[in-house]
Amino acid sequence: MAGVTGRLVRGWCPRAVRRLSLLLTSILQCLSFTFLPVAKFTQPFRNHFGNHCWERRNLFCPSSSLQVPAQLHMSKTAMGASQKDFESAMNQVKLLEKDPGNEVKLKLYALYKQATEGPCSTPKPGVFDLINKAKWDAWNALGNLPKETARQNYVDLVSGLSSSSDSSSQVKPEADREQAGYETLVMTSEDGITKIMLNRPTKMNALTTQMYQEIMLALEAASKDDSTITVLTGNGSYFSSGNDLTNFTHISPDEIEEKARRGAILLRDFVGCFIDFPKPLVAAVNGPAVGISVTILRLFDLVYASDRATFHTPFSHLGQTPEGCSSYTFPKLMGPGKAAEMLIFGKKLTAAEACAQGLVTEVFPDSTFQKEVWTRLKAYSKLPRNALRISKQMIRNHEKEKLHATNAEESRILQERWLSDECMNAIMNFLSRKAKM
Numbered sequence: 001m002a003g004v005t006g007r008l009v010r011g012w013c014p015r016a017v018r019r020l021s022l023l024l025t026s027i028l029q030c031l032s033f034t035f036l037p038v039a040k041f042t043q044p045f046r047n048h049f050g051n052h053c054w055e056r057r058n059l060f061c062p063s064s065s066l067q068v069p070a071q072l073h074m075s076k077t078a079m080g081a082s083q084k085d086f087e088s089a090m091n092q093v094k095l096l097e098k099d100p101g102n103e104v105k106l107k108l109y110a111l112y113k114q115a116t117e118g119p120c121s122t123p124k125p126g127v128f129d130l131i132n133k134a135k136w137d138a139w140n141a142l143g144n145l146p147k148e149t150a151r152q153n154y155v156d157l158v159s160g161l162s163s164s165s166d167s168s169s170q171v172k173p174e175a176d177r178e179q180a181g182y183e184t185l186v187m188t189s190e191d192g193i194t195k196i197m198l199n200r201p202t203k204m205n206a207l208t209t210q211m212y213q214e215i216m217l218a219l220e221a222a223s224k225d226d227s228t229i230t231v232l233t234g235n236g237s238y239f240s241s242g243n244d245l246t247n248f249t250h251i252s253p254d255e256i257e258e259k260a261r262r263g264a265i266l267l268r269d270f271v272g273c274f275i276d277f278p279k280p281l282v283a284a285v286n287g288p289a290v291g292i293s294v295t296i297l298r299l300f301d302l303v304y305a306s307d308r309a310t311f312h313t314p315f316s317h318l319g320q321t322p323e324g325c326s327s328y329t330f331p332k333l334m335g336p337g338k339a340a341e342m343l344i345f346g347k348k349l350t351a352a353e354a355c356a357q358g359l360v361t362e363v364f365p366d367s368t369f370q371k372e373v374w375t376r377l378k379a380y381s382k383l384p385r386n387a388l389r390i391s392k393q394m395i396r397n398h399e400k401e402k403l404h405a406t407n408a409e410e411s412r413i414l415q416e417r418w419l420s421d422e423c424m425n426a427i428m429n430f431l432s433r434k435a436k437m
């Protein structure tokens with residue numbers, strides 16, 4: 001190779017020739033690496049990157065964190081991927097049949113190094129040492145990412161790669177097939193889009209305990225199916241009127257504390273599913289949204305709203321406090337003043353106002369909302385699926401720990417609020433029709 005490059009630059013001064021020759025040699029090595037046959041990619045890649053880089057871990061944490069059982073969720077969020085998950089991910093990488101591409105390989109390498117050695121502290125390779133420089137750059141880009149997070153991200157990344165290459169083990173939704181087993185939702189998949197539609201239109205899609213649980217199950221299924229995008233929307237005139245206030249009724253005094261405790265766990269797990277959801281998640285806000293159906297919107301990647309939609313968080317009116325990570329995300333998004341108007345004083349925003357504050361991505365006329373949104377999403381769903389997932393993770397991973405911590409704190413505080421007189425009176429007023437939010 002050096003001979004070839006040497007001939008190419010005949011006639012140049014010897015130092016320049018040597019440099020260029022080295023450069024071309026590195027580039028040719030990179031290219032031959034890039035075009036390795038798929039079936040043989042594992043071993044040669046190991047040679048370039050060292051054996052350790054082929055541990056396997058899923059960068060994205062779909063199935064692991066989208067579990068419904070509360071205890072499972074607690075152990076995962078508290079500890080992240082275990083060493084066993086990590087090792088199993090490493091083994092899975094060796095079995096991949098499809099070359100995931102150099103970008104993903106670099107990411108796996110970087111996460112492996114971060115998870116096992118911590119932040120990059122080795123000297124930066126020289127500019128002509130292209131491969132080692134690429135590896136160093138990828139590792140160094142992870143900054144101070146904690147080892148546990150890197151380990152979890154590795155496991156999640158590998159899981160994403162495995163599910164995309166092992167389509168036989170996936171839930172394969174047929175065109176527009178309605179997924180059975182849900183009583184409060186309609187779940188369908190078509191054109192690479194899984195749609196989860198809240199389906200209690202006569203109750204304004206108020207969220208019952210059963211509904212929270214079904215949404216978590218639906219998200220878990222969507223995280224594993226072969227769709228590219230997941231969409232949450234509502235059936236009827238409302239997106240959702242938030243927590244079903246009858247969730248707080250029919251409780252005897254001796255059950256009340258236990259019910260509040262379970263409510264806090266449910267809330268934390270429910271919001272946790274949105275924080276960890278691995279694929280692009282879109283809210284198609286077809287009408288007014290209240291309470292938790294507003295606060296979780298910041299955990300979506302796109303929020304499309306009908307111009308008929310409104311956004312209302314009447315927490316104080318209910319003697320309650322913010323959830324859905326909004327105590328952190330809203331001030332960050334719109335500034336503390338605007339966040340206070342919504343979260344403390346219960347100001348209702350129009351779709352245009354919510355868009356101006358960044359809570360909504362785009363507003364569509366109600367008459368063309370469905371057509372325009374679905375046309376747009378169908379086009380997006382044709383984009384490369386893994387690239388979308390990885391980009392989403394890159395954007396979201398920075399904040400995950402903070403979001404989980406906020407979620408835990410908000411749930412803890414609400415558990416106390418639900419036992420307060422202020423909250424109980426407000427709910428009784430609504431149920432006895434003395435108040436409407």
Ligand SMILES: CCCCC/C=C/C(=O)SCCNC(=O)CCNC(=O)[C@H](O)C(C)(C)COP(=O)(O)OP(=O)(O)OC[C@H]1O[C@@H](n2cnc3c(N)ncnc32)[C@H](O)[C@@H]1OP(=O)(O)O
Pocket residue numbers: 202203204206207241242243244245246263264266267290291292293314315318323430435436437
């Ligand atoms: C465990 C996790 C906890 C998470 C913490 C979450 C907190 C929140 O989400 S706080 C927000 C809670 N939601 C509300 O406060 C909204 C209450 N509802 C209303 O104010 C109104 O119903 C409305 C403004 C949403 C709609 O008013 P309107 O158009 O006049 O329709 P109706 O009031 O007649 O509603 C029709 C029907 O639906 C029932 N309903 C609507 N929303 C709820 C709800 N959130 N909880 C319980 N029931 C609700 C309403 O009672 C009517 O029922 P029927 O009288 O049987 O027809």
